[in-house]
Amino acid sequence: xxxxxxxxxxxxxxxxxxxxxxxxxxxxxxxxxxxxxxxxxxxxxxxxxxxxxxxxxxxxxxxxxxxxxxxxxxxxxxxxxxxxxxxxxxxxxxxxxxxxxxxxxxxxxxxxxxxxxxxxxxxxxxxxxxxxxxxxxxxxxxxxxxxxxxxxxxxxxxxxxxxxxxxxxxxxxxxxxxxxxxxxxxxxxxxxxxxxxxxxxxxxxxxxxxxxxxxxxxxxxxxxxxxxxxxxxxxxxxxxxxxxxxxxxxxxxxxxxxxxxxxxxxxxx
Amino acid sequence: xxxxxxxxxxxxxxxxxxxxxxxxxxxxxxxxxxxxxxxxxxxxxxxxxxxxxxxxxxxxxxxxxxxxxxxxxxxxxxxxxxxxxxxxxxxxxxxxxxxxxxxxxxxxxxxxxxxxxxxxxxxxxxxxxxxxxxxxxxxxxxxxxxxxxxxxxxxxxxxxxxxxxxxxxxxxxxxxxxxxxxxxxxxxxxxxxxxxxxxxxxxxxxxxxxxxxxxxxxxxxx
Ligand SMILES: Nc1ncnc2c1ncn2[C@@H]1O[C@H](COP(=O)(O)OP(=O)(O)O)[C@@H](O)[C@H]1O
Ligand SMILES: [Mg+2]
Numbered sequence: 001x002x003x004x005x006x007x008x009x010x011x012x013x014x015x016x017x018x019x020x021x022x023x024x025x026x027x028x029x030x031x032x033x034x035x036x037x038x039x040x041x042x043x044x045x046x047x048x049x050x051x052x053x054x055x056x057x058x059x060x061x062x063x064x065x066x067x068x069x070x071x072x073x074x075x076x077x078x079x080x081x082x083x084x085x086x087x088x089x090x091x092x093x094x095x096x097x098x099x100x101x102x103x104x105x106x107x108x109x110x111x112x113x114x115x116x117x118x119x120x121x122x123x124x125x126x127x128x129x130x131x132x133x134x135x136x137x138x139x140x141x142x143x144x145x146x147x148x149x150x151x152x153x154x155x156x157x158x159x160x161x162x163x164x165x166x167x168x169x170x171x172x173x174x175x176x177x178x179x180x181x182x183x184x185x186x187x188x189x190x191x192x193x194x195x196x197x198x199x200x201x202x203x204x205x206x207x208x209x210x211x212x213x214x215x216x217x218x219x220x221x222x223x224x225x226x227x228x229x230x231x232x233x234x235x236x237x238x239x240x241x242x243x244x245x246x247x248x249x250x251x252x253x254x255x256x257x258x259x260x261x262x263x264x265x266x267x268x269x
Numbered sequence: 270x271x272x273x274x275x276x277x278x279x280x281x282x283x284x285x286x287x288x289x290x291x292x293x294x295x296x297x298x299x300x301x302x303x304x305x306x307x308x309x310x311x312x313x314x315x316x317x318x319x320x321x322x323x324x325x326x327x328x329x330x331x332x333x334x335x336x337x338x339x340x341x342x343x344x345x346x347x348x349x350x351x352x353x354x355x356x357x358x359x360x361x362x363x364x365x366x367x368x369x370x371x372x373x374x375x376x377x378x379x380x381x382x383x384x385x386x387x388x389x390x391x392x393x394x395x396x397x398x399x400x401x402x403x404x405x406x407x408x409x410x411x412x413x414x415x416x417x418x419x420x421x422x423x424x425x426x427x428x429x430x431x432x433x434x435x436x437x438x439x440x441x442x443x444x445x446x447x448x449x450x451x452x453x454x455x456x457x458x459x460x461x462x463x464x465x466x467x468x469x470x471x472x473x474x475x476x477x478x479x480x481x482x483x484x485x486x487x488x489x490x491x
Pocket of ligand 2: 177
């Protein structure tokens with residue numbers, strides 16, 4: 001029986017009168033690399049934000065390693081909001097990488113990466129620096145430890161953001177279109193890092209438009225449309241023989257775009 | 270008439286100048302604290318607190334500072350609230366400038382992208398830590414230009430307190446002129462002192478801003 005890293009049960013999200021997620025059920029096991037595909041506006045970002053409780057869902061529950069996220073359940077079954085401190089602690093176990101990097105510009109690369117380990121995990125600054133340097137080696141940015149984010153390229157900034165998340169030694173990583181705001185020639189260096197993590201069996205949920213990445217590095221593909229999971233299957237199945245008409249159309253559109261502009265990675269060889 | 274007529278009065282002028290500086294520093298400090306409280310109240314308070322802050326801001330923004338000063342000094346005593354001249358002056362400057370400073374603070378905080386706050390939440394930082402370690406360090410640098418402009422206004426407006434006989438720089442200058450009959454020389458000197466003081470202040474703040482925002486890449490002009 002695989003261990004569930006994160007699980008959503010009947011997660012629905014309303015913005016005003018608009019329902020953007022409709023009772024999502026998804027269970028990600030340890031070691032899975034889930035690529036989430038779907039047209040713009042289909043609810044992919046909202047799903048990630050519900051999974052991390054940045055946007056608590058209107059309905060439903062999320063479980064992190066079986067533990068209810070954001071909600072305290074009393075022995076008599078009564079539910080209440082989890083205390084801010086406990087929620088913060090839970091969130092620290094989930095790494096999140098955003099499309100827009102969201103590095104803290106007033107801190108150096110090292111400062112960005114050691115902030116969590118020192119402030120949240122209580123590591124001594126020396127220990128945190130050591131941990132940060134090891135991770136920076138992994139993402140190929142050890143030389144930039146004392147640089148400020150503004151002096152880095154987008155690809156470098158995103159790799160620092162990944163390093164920042166990794167430094168917390170999270171139980172899983174959520175990526176929201178990590179390469180979508182990058183110049184095409186910088187996409188490869190970020191995908192390389194994510195693929196390295198995939199090879200290490202890091203549990204990941206990656207919202208992406210990179211078809212090549214999804215088909216090669218993911219162990220599972222989820223296709224969303226209209227706030228619903230339309231397909232949840234193996235990459236090989238999804239790309240060779242999508243079950244749904246909507247997935248088929250999405251794939252055709254995306255592949256046509258690929259044929260036109262080429263894979264982002266071809267630039268890099 | 271020549272400049273040497275002023276010399277015997279230089280100690281008086283210096284006293285007035287120092288009084289102005291004292292009032293300005295005190296008012297700036299209380300106005301900044303009040304502004305911070307206003308910002309916090311409208312950010313975290315309930316609807317009633319927010320409405321009170323909004324009403325206060327509206328009232329202040331609709332009043333000339335001179336009128337506010339007269340209300341505090343001449344009207345409030347009718348209701349049994351009495352202040353000495355200096356206190357009335359500091360109170361006026363504080364009440365008048367805190368909404369503007371609150372707006373500068375609010376704008377600077379809002380300019381810190383929400384994504385940075387969410388990244389901090391995902392790392393597990395608490396809301397207070399996020400404020401102290403992520404938002405405030407950046408907001409400080411961001412608010413300096415607008416706050417400097419506002420505080421320069423505050424320093425200049427200390428001269429208004431002369432109308433209720435606070436013995437600040439402008440008030441003392443008027444008295445000196447009535448003794449020396451040298452308005453040209455005296456006011457020229459005083460104007461120069463005001464100007465140099467404010468220019469120094471501005472330079473200082475600009476240096477501080479550069480220091481606090483050295484993480485931002487230098488903007489190159491071509
Ligand atoms: N904060 C918000 N307020 C209102 N509507 C939102 C908000 N965030 C997302 N939406 C809406 O929810 C739907 C799904 O958005 P999103 O999750 O960002 O889709 P995706 O990431 O798949 O492009 C869209 O219709 C979007 O307009
Ligand atoms: Mg999105």
